[in-house]
Amino acid sequence: MTTTQSMTVAGLASLAFSKLTAAAEAQGDEMFDKHRDEFLGFARGTARMTLGEEAAALLDWQYTGTAELPEGVEQATARLDEGRSEYLRYRVTDGDESTFVLVQPCGACGREQVDEVGGLAHLGGLLDTAADLAKAARDGDGR
Secondary structure (H helix, E strand, O other): OOHHHHOOHHHHHHHHHHHHHHHHHHHHHHHHHHHHHHHHHHHHHHHHHHHOHHHHHOOOOEEEOHHHOOOOEEEEEEEOOOOOOOEEEEEEEOOOEEEEEEEEEOOOOOOEEEEEOOOHHHHHHHHHHHHHHHHHHHHOOOO
């Protein structure tokens, strides 16, 4: 007696459905992984074009789950340095509009300063300005 001979039609149907579901989930996971990798490739490419090869190679891009974003938005982020709150964000809205920005969260007010990044020197200027403003706020800006 084979395994299929000892099973009922309902048991065979349930087994077939389980196999089909598992195969579909595996295929969906594979498609998602491929899409995520392609999207991260776009983020890396934008960073290379904007910041240059050397700086872009230092970034570790992370895909943001779509459950955390508004509908029609995909994004990836990369921290600038360990221990810093600022990060770069590559975002695509509705599949056609992309942005490459520096996000600077404010620990005091909970808001974010978001500035488009035009190049490596521009990024440096944004970071230096933010550091100067933070220093002035800490020192009471004695002007």
